Amino acid sequence: MAQYTPMIQQYLAVKRDYPDTFLFFRLGDFYELFFDDAIKASRELEITLTGRDGGGDERIPMCGVPHHSADTYIAQLLQKGYKVAICEQVEDPKEAKGVVRREVTRVITPGTMMEGKWLADKENNYMVAIAELDGRAGVAACDMSTGEMYVTAVGAAGNAALDEALHYRPKELVLYGGLVSRYASDLPSTHLRADEVAEDAAQRQYGEQVAELEPVMVMAVNALLHYIGTTQKRNLSHLRLIKRYEARQFLQMDHFSRRNLELTETLRDKTKKGSLLWLLDRTETAMGGRLLRRWLERPLLNLEEINERLDAVEEIKGDYLLRADLRDCLDRVYDLERLAGRIAYGNANARDLVQLRLSLEAVPDLKKLLLEKGSAVLARLAEGMDECADIAAYIASAIVDDPPVSVREGGLIRPGYDAYLDKLHTASREGKNWIAQLEQAEREATGIRSLKVGFNKVFGYYIEVSRANLSLVPEGRYERKQTLANAERFITPELKEKEALILEAEEKMVELEYQLFSNVRAEVAKHIPRLQALAERVAMVDVLQSFATVSEERGYVRPKLAKTGECVIRGGRHPVVEAVLEKEKYVPNDVEMDHQSRQILLITGPNMAGKSTYMRQIALIVVMAQIGCFVPASEARLALVDQIFTRIGAADDLAGGHSTFMVEMLETKHALVKATAQSLILLDEIGRGTSTYDGMALAQAVIEYIHENIGAKTLFSTHYHELTRLEEILPRVVNVNARCEERDGKLLFLHKIEQGRADKSYGIHVAELADMPQQVIQRAREILAGFEAGQPGPPVEQMSLDMLWGAYPAQPVQDHAAQPAISEAKADVLHELVELDLMQMTPLDAMLKLHEWKKRLKK
Known part of the structure; x- marks a missing residue:
């Protein structure tokens, strides 16, 4: 490092301890970056890359940002995942012997941001x-x-x-x-x-x-x-x-399910708008908004706690005046949690303290509302609220109502708070009054009507006389201070004396005000636990009123919940789709599911008929109920769900080396491995990413596995109409379909889910709606007519008997001595099935015949 100047040596010594971090190195009014940091920062921040002589053979790459606007640039780097080390001058340059001492005072990372302007x-x-x-x-x-x-x-x-x-x-x-x-x-x-x-x-x-x-x-x-x-x-x-x-x-949802259900952000553009959070968020406070997000991502399993929330929502929903008054009170509350954080952290300014005071002054009204009009649940919330009136009064006594942003320029402390500060204010005020009077006195004494007394930071106070009136300046009493193009500036002994007194008072005032403010902030910081506890309760009230507001405006009803049992929804609607449709009428649908006869709903029907919407709306109604919100339905009786698994929509993970079909299989496997009888599973078009027979076999095997091994309530959407025959085989599988009608060759979607299976998928009709070329549409209809007339398709020999048998795995046999007899019987069954000309049957008929023999074998 000897080749570099002392300042660059200092930079390199600091940088060595922060190799993976942008080092913002303070030089005067700028933060400078050097070497590779400068090259990379100039590209990421789109700022000019320059250079400087650092003592070496080549110019050192360099770029910088102004100190006063550094926050904007730091935020850009943090948003891109970088870290920034702030290296400040920790020594007065006037007192430094050699290079000013500098130290890293803070490393800012994406996860350690504290300032509100960097945070949502x-x-x-x-x-x-x-x-x-x-x-x-x-x-x-x-x-x-x-x-x-x-x-x-x-x-x-x-x-x-x-x-x-x-x-x-x-x-x-x-x-x-x-x-x-x-x-x-x-x-x-x-x-x-x-x-x-x-x-x-x-x-x-x-x-x-x-x-x-x-x-x-x-x-x-x-x-x-x-x-x-x-x-x-x-x-x-x-x-x-x-x-x-x-x-x-809590109700568990993996990241696949949270993504597919669009709880907090949409699949398409990853924004809040269009998500369930967007619909439910009528919170008035930032902390209420954050709590709502947390509740939404972790629905409850405790029935008593859910019902307590529902009780409170019902009370607020039924009282318009209470709801309006609560929103008015909450609107006066700033972000208590982050204000408390900044105060404890030591980077809160005077305006933060004023916001805290105003927030605390709103709490008594909020508490009174909850106690006078609220239910038992709301009253308990209110009774636990510490109004922190002493903190509000303390801040009010110390800090002015409208302080400046900076805490180092004075104007923070209220008159009467500190006696010595008041004396300094008096001295400064009297001095300025004397100077204001000086101008008139000097005009009268000299006869110079244009004479004026002014001030600037470089020369201090002065008396300014135009060149035309210089002859009237009294000799001996005026001392020349500065020459201008059209005037001269002077000072008098009396003015110099007053200037010293005023500037000394102002310097002391600024220093004292900062010290007093720091003391006030430190005193308030002692009460952080109280402020955080209060913030938590206020946030809960905010979320509950948000649920009540949305429920009243949207006509939601209170769900009836039980630990186990059926899922019955009458007139259910998808909450977000209904809100987005606005003027169009949403078609409601019913659902009935239980563990006795309606465990698995096998949903058929054309694309765009509303199958996926129907599946999602059931899951969203469950989530809404278990966070304590009313639900979009005319009636809802729900058993608590411990986990939700979804496999909806087509997506790949090319970066992870996974095709669309592999992602589908991974998400399906996750459900099959982790689900319990109390779970809710939503599976859409399983098996579509491979050949017809592969896909159909996988889809049927998945249905059977859920039916026989898991017992979870399941919604299974498919275009494999052959699978609807499973209703005849598996006692808890029920066919439902998304109804549509064909009128004059056109397909009309009714968006109604009805009992029974669909007669066909209407894929060609949907292709026609997409404006597919008519030549393609016509040829597809000719080919389909041939298939429906019985013309041979792919040979069924592709599906080996071993594969067919594997689709129906036998129940574990406890008596191992019986295994040879089982194997012999299996061979006999397969032989007999071949004799029945199994290979001439359709794949599903072959599977059904095999299933009949399998049941006989189990006996």
Whole structure:
């Protein structure tokens, strides 16, 4: 490094400790970047790349951004997944001997953003850590901006830990030990390997709470806190109590299902608009919006807790005035969670404190409403609300109503709060009054009517006289200070003395105000747990009123829930599709499912007839009911669902090396492996990505497996009409169809789900609606007529007897001595079926005949 100047040597020494981070190096009013950082930043930020002489043989690449606008550029880098280290001057340049001392004061990463302008108001900003120990995986999630910390443990097998982590949609994933290689193909773009972790970080942050955690949970929390601590280098007191939970407390949905159901964002453009969250979000506060998202991603399984929410929603929904008054009160509340976070973190300004005060001043009205008009549930919420009136009064006594943004330019502290500050204000005010009077006095004394007294930051106070009046300037009393093109500026001993007093008072005022403000902020920070507890209750009220508002406007009804039993929905509607249609009338549909005779609904009918919408609306109604919201139906009786699995729509994962059909099989496998009898499974067009016989065999095998081995309520949509014969074989399979009518050669979609099977798929009609060339349409009709007339299709020999037999696996035989007899009987059955000319039958008829023989064999 000797070839470089001392300043560049200093830069390189700092950069060595932050090799994977953009280093914003403070030089005067700019943050500068050098070498590779400069080249990359100029490309990512679209700023000019320059260079400077750093003492070496070549010019050093360099670019920079102004200090006052750096936040905008930093946010752009963070949004792209980068990290930024802020290296500040920590020494007064006037006092420095040589190069000004600089240190990294903070590393800003996508998961550690605190400032509101970098964060979406109604979204959490989580980072998550995963650790493994003795066959268990710990998952810890933290939102630095709100202070939330959640922790759980799951089995280490498979991707259970990663699935749990992805529930949080983390901006960063911290992996303890060698987990990076394990999850390499599944990781988000930003992640960190944490090999060195402070083992007592959790103990120091949370004390006795740690004793309640499993060792693997503590490891995950340690990894997360170590990473936060090494990047933030400041107070983390706002990280609230750890919330331990069990994943089985909530309705589980893998990321396939959350995506397919469009709970928080749409499939097409990945935005909130058009999702269930978009429809339900009538929250007035940012923290309410975040809580609604969390509830939506984790519906409840506790029947009592669900009914408590429904009780509150029913009370608010039925009282228009209460609903309106609640919304008015909540509209006055700012983001308490993030305000508390910034106050504890030490980067809150005076306006943040004023927003906190105004929010706290709205709480008494909110509490009074809940106590006077609310149900027992709302009253309990209100009774637990700490109004924090003492904090509001303290802020009101110290901070002015409309403070400036900057905390280092004065104008923050209310008169009467500090006696010495008031004296300085008086001195400054009197001095300025004296100067204002000086102008008139000097005009009268000199006879110069245009004489004026002014001020600027460079020369201070001065008396300005135009050149035309210089002859009237009194000799000996005026001292020349500055010459202008058309005037001269002077100063007098009296003015110089007053200037010193005023400037000294103002300098002391600014310094004292900043110190007093810092003290106020530190005092408020002592009450962070109270503010966070209050924020949590206010957010709950906000979500409940949001549910009530939407339910009233949309005509939703209260669902009746039971731990087990049937699923009966009368007049059910897809909530989002209904809202988007606006003026068009949505066609409601019923559903009846149970574990006795209607476990699996086999849905047939043409594309565009509403099969997928029907399936999704049932799942969304279940989700809405289990988060405590009313549902779009005329009646809903629902059994609690422990998991929802969906396989809807065509999608590939080319980056992961998976075709559309492979993704379909992976999602289907996930459901078959994890579902229980209390789950809800939605499967759409299983087997369509391969040959007809392969696909039909797979589809039938999946239906049978769910019927015989899982027992979950299932909606199975298919174009394999041959499968409708399963209603005759499997006692809990029922055919339903999306009704349509053919009128004058045109297909009319009725969007009505009815009992029975569809007669055909009307694929050619749909192709015609898509304006397919008429030559193609006509030829397709000719070919279809040939098929329907019985002309031979692909030979059934493609389906071997072994494959047919495999579609009907025998039940496990406990008596192993009977296995030889079973094998011999199987051979006899196959021989007899061949004698029956099985190969001349259609594939499904062959399977049905085989099934009859299989039942005989089981006896």
